[in-house]
Amino acid sequence: MAERARVVVITGASGGVGRATAREFAARGDRVALLARGEKGLAGAAEDVRQAGGTPLEISVDVADADAVDRAAERAEEELGPIDVWVNDAFTGVFAPVSRIAPEEFRRVTEVTYLGCVYGTKAALSRMLPRDRGTIVQVGSALAYRGIPLQSAYCAAKHAIQGFHESLRCELMHDGSGVGTTMVHLPAVNTPQFEWVLSRLPKHAQPVPPIYQPEVAARAIVRAADRPRPREYWVGGSAVQTILGNRLVPGLLDRILARSGYSSQQTDKPHLPDQTANLWHPADRSGGRDFGAHGSFDESGRAFSVQQWASRRTGRLTAAAIAATAAAGTLAWRALHRRHG
Template sequence: MPDIAVITGASAGVGRATAEEFARHGYDIALLARDAERLERAARDITVRYGVRAVALVTDVASAEQVHAAAEAVEQRLGPINVWVNVAMATVFSPVSALTPAEVERGTQVTYLGQVYGMMAALARMRPRNRGTIVNVGSALAYRSVPLQSVYCGAKFAIRGFTDSLRSEIIHDALDIHLTMVDLPAVNTPQFDWALNKTGRKAQPVAPIFQPEVAARAIFFAATHRRRQVWVGFPTVKAILANRIAPSLIDRYLARAGYSGQLTDEAAPADAPSNLFQPVPGDYGSHGRFDAHSRAASWEMFTDRHRNAFWAAAGIGLLAGAALLMRKLRP
């Protein structure tokens, strides 16, 4: 029987690319998202392209009842869930002073509680079988917050805390369930065109930007290798480490550059769509409008995938360099 993967947020962006990546490796796929038409189209495309089973389940991950119902439907229609990937997210581009309580609540429900409910639904089915993998998609912004995305950053920080608590419980209970987290850099997805934007200017990812297929490959790698965590892209590594070393300096830097880096000079349309409370209809795929400026590969991800060989080569290089230096220093 083929392995079965559940992907939330699977109708567009990183979720759509991730569904295709798992299908490419022969997994049957359950796609969860809110927009029924786009979700069905994605499921049909995957079935035709990869010859696997793909089911579309209209689900708002902010509802625990809908997430658990979707998990039950997956096991009835496809079979036991092997991998559950939490990708769905929502963000708001806005200073805190312009946010409403309803916007904060909804963004937190989707981005944080959506992953919590996904973990709970997956664990409830994996625990009796004592097997399975849960992948949570995090962000560099789960370690270093930026201005104008307080709702998203707060939710991503919270996911880290919940994930680490659950991981210790899994270890305590001696369960053979793998829980991993993949932290992403800026990715070229439609979110910059359909996220609620209260700044008056079009949003953009902070360069360097990576294509969603880079994120999808990292997620698949994390699901199929026993890694606690995967950092994607050197910008993610820099953001995490720099914040550990000099957080106050980064505060001041982002106060100067955090606005201009996330906003273009182009005015946002007055009727720009927003997917915070309702899905945005349309034929959106994995990619956003930044293809010309996006990278299709990540050197840091390559070294993570092949870290044993990388460190072995680095060690050999250091030894060779030391030997050469010693030879030169001999009288």
């Protein structure tokens, strides 16, 4: 348990990683402001927080609206108290080749995923900086370092968040601020986004295996909020090998993803043309359902990350784990390259 109940704001809290993170904070007795567009998902998240031992506050907001995000922050402070932690997790995406994504769809993904992060950060900073305390956690992805086919809008937005985070971190260090910021880069996670993402693929979209359960991500985010000094956290061996692999052999990754990137992001099931899409409207609006934290890949989802466990141990063990993971990943890439070469 934390020494005192903190006030935590989470964007994208109605489902997936945001929903699991809300439960994780609530289990410590924290007061959690839940920001999202939907209705049923927000109500479900609030009940999760209550059941876990926390105090919820539901706020319906589109993070692409800067004024609305600031009003949400004001309401959170009025009803829960001064904000201690702000987690930017809201995002949206489109699964399609660049040639099949409309300009307005690129704009919308950017406004929600990147600018939503900027607006949330600014709302938090305007309240944290005068108090000289608080923590901002940006939820990133291995795809903030490595773009993959069929997710260009999402990858570009996560790349932008990475650059924004680095700039902000330098500014806070320059000012000697007591406000901390860090970024948590996630692997593929079993969330409902694959049930509601706008997709123009012939088959049902899926995360690139290996797939982790959202609780793995949630634990990492809560840990980052407790210890924001590291500039970023990498979660899962696949995220580590993706980030390091892109630094070492980016050209090889280009060729591998050109061959396998399409098939690895689709199941064997056909895409349903009438599938709910949340790009413009929440998937759980009137007539919809509460999607919860988990997607449809529970059978293959990993509930534990060896890499994450190792990163909590000594520096030597952490280095060994990362090196071993990177080496294994490199061997796998080479084997795949030979198989398709």
